[in-house]
Amino acid sequence: MRKLCVVTGSRAESGLLYWLMKEIQDDPELEFQLVVTGMHLSPEFGLTYRHIEQDGFQIDAKVEMLLSSDTPVGLTKSMGLGLIGFADAFERLRPDTVVLLGDRYEIMVAAQAAMIARIPIAHLHGGESTEGVMDEAIRHSITKMAHLHFTATEKYRQRVIQLGEQPDKVFNVGAVGLDNVHRLSLLSREQLEHSLTFQLGNRCFLVTYHPLTLSRQSPAEYMEMLLRALDHFKDAKIIFTKSNADTDGRIISQMIDEYVNKNRERAVSFVSLGQLKYLSLLKYVDVVIGNSSSGIFEAPMFHKPTVNIGQRQKGRVKGSSVIDCGDTCQEIIESVQLALSPEFQAKLPESKSLYGEGNSAPVVKEILKTIPLEGILFKSFYEARIT
Numbered sequence: 001m002r003k004l005c006v007v008t009g010s011r012a013e014s015g016l017l018y019w020l021m022k023e024i025q026d027d028p029e030l031e032f033q034l035v036v037t038g039m040h041l042s043p044e045f046g047l048t049y050r051h052i053e054q055d056g057f058q059i060d061a062k063v064e065m066l067l068s069s070d071t072p073v074g075l076t077k078s079m080g081l082g083l084i085g086f087a088d089a090f091e092r093l094r095p096d097t098v099v100l101l102g103d104r105y106e107i108m109v110a111a112q113a114a115m116i117a118r119i120p121i122a123h124l125h126g127g128e129s130t131e132g133v134m135d136e137a138i139r140h141s142i143t144k145m146a147h148l149h150f151t152a153t154e155k156y157r158q159r160v161i162q163l164g165e166q167p168d169k170v171f172n173v174g175a176v177g178l179d180n181v182h183r184l185s186l187l188s189r190e191q192l193e194h195s196l197t198f199q200l201g202n203r204c205f206l207v208t209y210h211p212l213t214l215s216r217q218s219p220a221e222y223m224e225m226l227l228r229a230l231d232h233f234k235d236a237k238i239i240f241t242k243s244n245a246d247t248d249g250r251i252i253s254q255m256i257d258e259y260v261n262k263n264r265e266r267a268v269s270f271v272s273l274g275q276l277k278y279l280s281l282l283k284y285v286d287v288v289i290g291n292s293s294s295g296i297f298e299a300p301m302f303h304k305p306t307v308n309i310g311q312r313q314k315g316r317v318k319g320s321s322v323i324d325c326g327d328t329c330q331e332i333i334e335s336v337q338l339a340l341s342p343e344f345q346a347k348l349p350e351s352k353s354l355y356g357e358g359n360s361a362p363v364v365k366e367i368l369k370t371i372p373l374e375g376i377l378f379k380s381f382y383e384a385r386i387t
């Protein structure tokens with residue numbers, strides 16, 4: 001049996017990987033392995049590895065690496081711990097392929113350990129561009145360590161090839177997380193409000209804001225602009241999802257808590273909603289606000305407008321439902337007003353996802369299952385250059 005080892009470091013990421021993991025787990029000709037790390041193992045972020053187990057997956061290894069620090073020094077030390085942990089995990093599990101998604105630092109150290117252990121790496125969501133964060137460099141670094149590539153658009157496929165990877169090892173399959181939109185039974189409005197213990201009201205905003213990890217300006221300054229803009233819409237209910245374990249992420253989460261405490265009648269926050277509640281929310285909210293990739297990937301599937309703030313997602317392919325805006329309070333206010341305007345709302349039914357139709361997981365699984373692995377380590381790194 002071919003052993004496929006999936007690595008995940010956050011609830012958002014494992015949610016995107018859910019159907020791919022299910023496809024691998026349910027295939028009798030494959031052995032599914034799962035390694036969890038990062039935020040999954042942190043009480044601060046909800047010990048979300050428990051949700052993975054509740055979803056019916058057995059965890060084969062837990063790699064502890066997240067220190068109680070979001071400074072550059074703390075994250076770098078966390079990466080060192082992770083590299084040691086992944087080395088031990090891969091030595092014990094001995095997978096035939098390691099499957100990684102995205103561009104976070106936890107995933108980069110998993111790629112480093114797999115590369116040194118001479119284990120082929122399959123990478124999802126390579127070739128993308130996010131100019132405002134260090135994820136850009138991490139993503140391309142993982143691409144160069146990987147041997148099989150599953151991109152979300154043809155433009156991204158071409159960028160991976162431009163980086164020197166073999167065209168026959170780069171597959172445009174769409175965004176694997178969009179499978180959730182079609183395959184999950186989403187909650188009704190009443191079920192969702194009961195689950196959240198929060199009424200959505202006549203107008204509701206879904207807000208997610210992460211640090212700009214390449215900026216030397218304090219994230220508190222950017223977040224203050226956003227919170228002041230939200231104050232302009234007194235009639236709107238606001239649902240925050242908190243920041244990732246990035247540099248200075250705790251500052252943003254603390255500011256969200258303070259805002260919610262002052263606005264309990266109309267605001268609520270969550271460390272992690274999970275895919276079911278999050279996607280169900282996308283059905284009913286009026287605007288998605290912030291700088292999360294979900295506003296670019298998932299929100300268009302529901303024909304919902306996204307106000308994409310600042311530089312974090314600069315460089316990504318975006319559909320017509322996405323409004324890019326600057327970081328100032330006034331720019332955010334004007335962009336939200338545009339998103340709510342009758343003219344913009346009238347165009348939303350015609351908007352569509354640029355990242356596939358939500359049928360990626362079976363395609364990725366079948367390629368991982370059948371593609372020849374003999375000689376793949378050598379070919380991925382050298383043959384494309386030699387020829």
